[in-house]
Amino acid sequence: MLLRVLGTAAGGGLPQWNCACPGCAGARRHPSRRRLHDGLAVHGGGTGDWFLANATPDVAEQLESHPALRPNAGQSRTPVVRVVLTDAELDHTLGLLRLREAARIDVWCTEPVHRALTTRLPLTDILSPYTTLAWHDLPLVGADRPAEVAGLEMSALPLSDKRPRYATDEPSHPAWSTALTVRDPGSGTRALYAPALAAWSDALDEQITAADCVLLDGTFLDEDEPSRSGVSQRTASGMGHLPIRGAEGTARHLARTEALAYYTHLNNTNPLVDPSAPEHERLADLGLRVAEERMVVSL
Numbered sequence: 001m002l003l004r005v006l007g008t009a010a011g012g013g014l015p016q017w018n019c020a021c022p023g024c025a026g027a028r029r030h031p032s033r034r035r036l037h038d039g040l041a042v043h044g045g046g047t048g049d050w051f052l053a054n055a056t057p058d059v060a061e062q063l064e065s066h067p068a069l070r071p072n073a074g075q076s077r078t079p080v081v082r083v084v085l086t087d088a089e090l091d092h093t094l095g096l097l098r099l100r101e102a103a104r105i106d107v108w109c110t111e112p113v114h115r116a117l118t119t120r121l122p123l124t125d126i127l128s129p130y131t132t133l134a135w136h137d138l139p140l141v142g143a144d145r146p147a148e149v150a151g152l153e154m155s156a157l158p159l160s161d162k163r164p165r166y167a168t169d170e171p172s173h174p175a176w177s178t179a180l181t182v183r184d185p186g187s188g189t190r191a192l193y194a195p196a197l198a199a200w201s202d203a204l205d206e207q208i209t210a211a212d213c214v215l216l217d218g219t220f221l222d223e224d225e226p227s228r229s230g231v232s233q234r235t236a237s238g239m240g241h242l243p244i245r246g247a248e249g250t251a252r253h254l255a256r257t258e259a260l261a262y263y264t265h266l267n268n269t270n271p272l273v274d275p276s277a278p279e280h281e282r283l284a285d286l287g288l289r290v291a292e293e294r295m296v297v298s299l
């Protein structure tokens with residue numbers, strides 16, 4: 001399978017339009033530091049089909065920037081769009097509105113995410129004059145059968161009951177925020193994508209151990225980054241994003257994995273958005289790195 005990284009920034013992107021923090025200012029001075037909202041395009045080989053993991057507000061530019069994702073010569077339109085969602089957050093779903101020129105959009109997601117996107121953010125109603133949204137169940141890891149999308153097996157590992165801010169009063173459910181697991185049934189290779197990781201669990205550890213490549217939540221470097229930078233008085237974990245560093249940070253866990261491991265969903269306050277930050281070397285010593293914009297991983 002092929003993973004094309006379409007973007008690596010948390011909600012707001014880098015630079016964020018209303019922000020002049022050092023990370024955003026640096027990205028304005030050095031366009032190579034710009035990051036679009038995190039998302040992937042995944043190709044299963046064989047059939048030639050792609051699907052998107054999350055549909056970001058940047059989705060149209062993201063598709064346009066990869067020749068393989070543009071409509072073919074001789075094809076006036078890309079007929080079907082496939083999107084698999086890890087959660088119902090706005091930075092991962094607003095792209096569905098931008099894809100409204102499609103004849104049809106097939107979307108796979110968990111039950112609470114489907115509920116949020118058909119009631120609180122009523123995408124089916126809003127989009128019905130423009131396109132057809134076809135919803136499909138994204139089975140949880142351990143279910144009898146994974147979903148099959150573009151020749152790949154797909155399931156969702158429940159990570160937390162973190163609801164989007166527009167739906168905080170919705171009932172709790174373990175699959176509000178999930179890791180997407182992808183398996184190529186031909187080669188047996190596996191990838192895992194988890195842009196919002198609130199806590200480390202044994203089940204996650206197991207999936208990461210089995211994976212060949214993981215792209216994980218790198219929103220914040222430290223627990224106190226949100227308060228230090230004025231983003232929020234909550235801790236990073238309190239905001240649903242386990243930080244990279246620290247006793248309970250993700251780096252300590254990830255250092256044990258043999259999988260290719262990349263951080264994505266970087267917030268503009270994260271010192272790692274500066275490529276000269278010394279922390280990059282510390283991560284490299286652990287075999288970890290920050291995902292680059294438009295990088296391709298072939299598994």
Ligand code: MLT
Nearest residue numbers: 011089090091165196240
């Ligand atoms: C998150 O990753 O925590 C959310 O996407 C934040 C947001 O609502 O923008």
Ligand code: MN
Nearest residue numbers: 010011089091
């Ligand atoms: Mn986000």
Ligand code: ZN
Nearest residue numbers: 019021024268
């Ligand atoms: Zn900023």
